[in-house]
Amino acid sequence: VQLVESGGGLVQPGGSLRLSCAASGFTFTDYSMGWVRQAPGKGLEWVSFVTSTSADIYYADSVKGRFTVSRDNAKSSVYLHMTSLRAEDTALYYCTRSPTSGGSCYYDYWGQGTLVRVSS
């Protein structure tokens, strides 16, 4: 199992960024996927979760209305489109795999993360 995030970088406040997570080594359509972030020196914060068919999608209140999660099962990839970025969105963003069909924090594999820095 491999989860490889990309797309992080430096962006100005109010800007946008799209993170990608390429999955391999398992049947992508059998799993839900999630995003969890960690600000520098801080704890884990859940961001979003999407079920295998995208029928159910969940967001943390802190990102609702600004972030959009999507997945392309043909490409075994999940994305996080982030808009109206704020300084407090600065974090390492982890892609996670979940062997559940509903909203859950059961994440059995994690990527290495991609760093998003929001600063002028």
Add this chain to the structure above:
Amino acid sequence: QSVLTQPPSASGTPGQRVTISCSGSTSNVGTNYVYWYQQLPGTAPKLLIYRNHQRPSGVPDRFSGSKSGTSASLAISGLRSEDEADYYCAAWDDSLSGVVFGGGTKLTVL
């Protein structure tokens, strides 16, 4: 302020048994499964305990989880230096329709 409450730090000497608590409410820990993650320095988190007390393959049986009411605990017996890490509890919250994490506990092996 995290929804789930963990002590910020814990410590023990090699061979000792330590426990880390995780306190929540009826909408999260009291109703749903609790999960524990271990984050070694500079690495991504790793699933340690799922569904309150289940261990993924490869996780030593020195690690055990339990839950009672709106509280959960992670116990580590036979403490080893390589157990020095941050530990996080997590649960689904029915009121928030989302995941809540504890603030994390930094375990030091003296």
